[in-house]
Amino acid sequence: MSITKPSLTNIVKKQYSYKLRAYRQVYNSLIALQLLAIFFSFNGVGSMSGNWGGIHLNINYYSADIIIIFTMLWGLNSAALITTKAYRFDDFAFVTNRLSGNMANLYVMLTLSVIGGLTSILSGVLLKLLIYYSTDVQIFNDTRLMSEPNLFVTSILSASMYVFLFCVLGYMIGMLFQVNKMILVALAALFIWGLFKDVSGGSNVMVNVFTFFVSESSLFLFFIKMMFCSILLFSISLVISNRMEVRQ
Amino acid sequence: MKVIESKEMTKVYGKTYALNGITFEIEENKITGIIGRNGAGKTTMLKIIAGLFKETSGEVRVFSEKPFNNLTVSANMIFIDDGMILPASLNLKEILDEAERFYENWDSSLANRLFDYFSLSPNQYHSNLSKGMKSTFNMILGLSAKCPLTIFDEPTTGMDAGVRHDFYRVMLKDYLAYPRTILLSSHHLEEIEDLLEDILLIKDGRVHLHLPVADLKEWAIGLSGKKDLINEWVKTKKVFHEKSIGHNNLYVVVKNDFTIRELENITLSGLDVFPVSSSDLCMYLTQKTKGGIDDVYNKAKSDKYS
Numbered sequence: 008m009s010i011t012k013p014s015l016t017n018i019v020k021k022q023y024s025y026k027l028r029a030y031r032q033v034y035n036s037l038i039a040l041q042l043l044a045i046f047f048s049f050n051g052v053g054s055m056s057g058n059w060g061g062i063h064l065n066i067n068y069y070s071a072d073i074i075i076i077f078t079m080l081w082g083l084n085s086a087a088l089i090t091t092k093a094y095r096f097d098d099f100a101f102v103t104n105r106l107s108g109n110m111a112n113l114y115v116m117l118t119l120s121v122i123g124g125l126t127s128i129l130s131g132v133l134l135k136l137l138i139y140y141s142t143d144v145q146i147f148n149d150t151r152l153m154s155e156p157n158l159f160v161t162s163i164l165s166a167s168m169y170v171f172l173f174c175v176l177g178y179m180i181g182m183l184f185q186v187n188k189m190i191l192v193a194l195a196a197l198f199i200w201g202l203f204k205d206v207s208g209g210s211n212v213m214v215n216v217f218t219f220f221v222s223e224s225s226l227f228l229f230f231i232k233m234m235f236c237s238i239l240l241f242s243i244s245l246v247i248s249n250r251m252e253v254r255q
Numbered sequence: 256m257k258v259i260e261s262k263e264m265t266k267v268y269g270k271t272y273a274l275n276g277i278t279f280e281i282e283e284n285k286i287t288g289i290i291g292r293n294g295a296g297k298t299t300m301l302k303i304i305a306g307l308f309k310e311t312s313g314e315v316r317v318f319s320e321k322p323f324n325n326l327t328v329s330a331n332m333i334f335i336d337d338g339m340i341l342p343a344s345l346n347l348k349e350i351l352d353e354a355e356r357f358y359e360n361w362d363s364s365l366a367n368r369l370f371d372y373f374s375l376s377p378n379q380y381h382s383n384l385s386k387g388m389k390s391t392f393n394m395i396l397g398l399s400a401k402c403p404l405t406i407f408d409e410p411t412t413g414m415d416a417g418v419r420h421d422f423y424r425v426m427l428k429d430y431l432a433y434p435r436t437i438l439l440s441s442h443h444l445e446e447i448e449d450l451l452e453d454i455l456l457i458k459d460g461r462v463h464l465h466l467p468v469a470d471l472k473e474w475a476i477g478l479s480g481k482k483d484l485i486n487e488w489v490k491t492k493k494v495f496h497e498k499s500i501g502h503n504n505l506y507v508v509v510k511n512d513f514t515i516r517e518l519e520n521i522t523l524s525g526l527d528v529f530p531v532s533s534s535d536l537c538m539y540l541t542q543k544t545k546g547g548i549d550d551v552y553n554k555a556k557s558d559k560y561s
Contacts, residue, residue: 011359013330025353029342096340101357102330
């Protein structure tokens with residue numbers, strides 16, 4: 008029987024489509040989380056009210072923010088999930104090596120992020136629709152799908168990038184956790200340290216990290232930042248996974 | 256062509272040597288039985304060959320490549336054991352479909368026929384199957400993949416006698432139709448010895464014997480008769496097994512390097528000569544003490560009375 012020489016790209020493609028099918032339960036949790044997030048968003052993310060010349064005005068801000076945050080956490084969790092033994096061993100039921108498995112996971116995470124980003128922005132539209140039909144609130148400056156389609160696309164893209172960043176973060180934490188369980192304690196300690204460590208300007212480290220990612224006004228710089236951090240996190244994951252035995 | 260070459264393969268867990276210098280070669284298109292007691296290192300060795308574990312030292316080559324984390328080895332090899340983890344979210348039919356996408360030589364018609372024959376249901380999930388059904392399904396995967404190197408590690412765990420028998424039969428038929436290299440480890444040597452061409456006997460992390468099954472059948476000989484007489488014949492030989500029969504009689508198993516002349520004399524002197532079945536022989540060879548479990552019991556008794 009002759010030996011076949013597989014190509015890496017070919018195997019990665021096969022693994023990618025296999026994983027999209029095998030990880031189908033992550034979609035269920037996405038739907039559940041986004042419904043929950045829509046429910047939480049129902050009262051708006053901010054409001055103000057006042058009286059102007061006998062007119063009482065109550066302004067509520069509705070946005071997909073909570074939905075996006077929930078989706079980011081979903082990305083973190085799903086990515087951490089696929090680094091667990093049960094999922095890693097699923098790879099080894101069929102043709103794989105570590106590199107192809109990681110590459111396929113990267114594409115899966117990209118796909119999940121786009122799905123997550125797209126659905127969270129669309130959930131925001133759904134939210135506004137629900138509010139429109141269920142309350143007598145007058146909606147101003149609604150979804151820009153019609154008026155500013157490129158802004159709509161940009162919001163989907165940036166939401167996807169946030170989700171992706173959390174995916175690779177979750178993937179790296181998951182990998183670290185597989186090597187050493189104590190890593191969670193260390194990360195929690197780091198997080199708390201970040202909250203209380205003051206830096207100049209009256210804020211703390213965590214706030215600075217947050218600002219670094221959220222308050223970027225240049226779209227181009229934002230993409231660069233996101234890409235750089237994602238690649239960094241994923242590279243760390245690759246290095247970590249190379250220290251592990253393949254399957255027990 | 257040599258499919259597997261191993262030189263001084265070792266595997267250390269902490270301070271224990273699971274494998275302690277395994278050296279052997281396996282030719283293409285042979286069915287080799289991997290025999291050994293529990294804990295002899297069979298599974299560790301097979302997993303290193305399958306590229307799932309990394310050897311601690313030594314040189315291992317599968318299809319002339321290092322197997323660990325190797326895509327070529329992974330694509331041309333399938334490793335079936337009772338701890339196989341298959342995606343929990345896919346049902347049996349979907350798993351077969353996935354396998355078809357991954358393995359070039361996949362024989363879907365064989366897979367479907369076996370699937371129906373063993374009355375597996377397509378909508379079942381692997382994790383819900385009984386032990387025997389799991390093994391049956393894994394076996395279908397292993398055979399249908401038609402990989403140039405097919406490794407079965409204890410494939411019959413939990414299978415009833417009927418299914419085991421069917422499995423051996425279909426494996427042999429499929430091997431004859433599409434010859435490939437098969438490694439088969441099992442505790443039931445008597446059941447598989449007719450399938451095997453070679454036997455690789457592992458003891459304490461080393462290769463104890465590697466020879467054709469036909470040779471193994473004549474490798475040792477059993478003698479029974481009067482104790483004194485037997486001791487006379489075997490005093491220069493290594494006794495693999497000995498068992499007292501009554502007060503004066505003894506049954507021993509020794510390596511069969513007697514000449515025809517000597518064998519005639521043995522018979523003439525009043526001893527009985529028996530062939531030793533391969534499975535008995537393997538058991539004797541891998542036993543730690545000559546007397547087996549009897550020694551444990553007898554020692555307890557003699558301690559008590561002394």
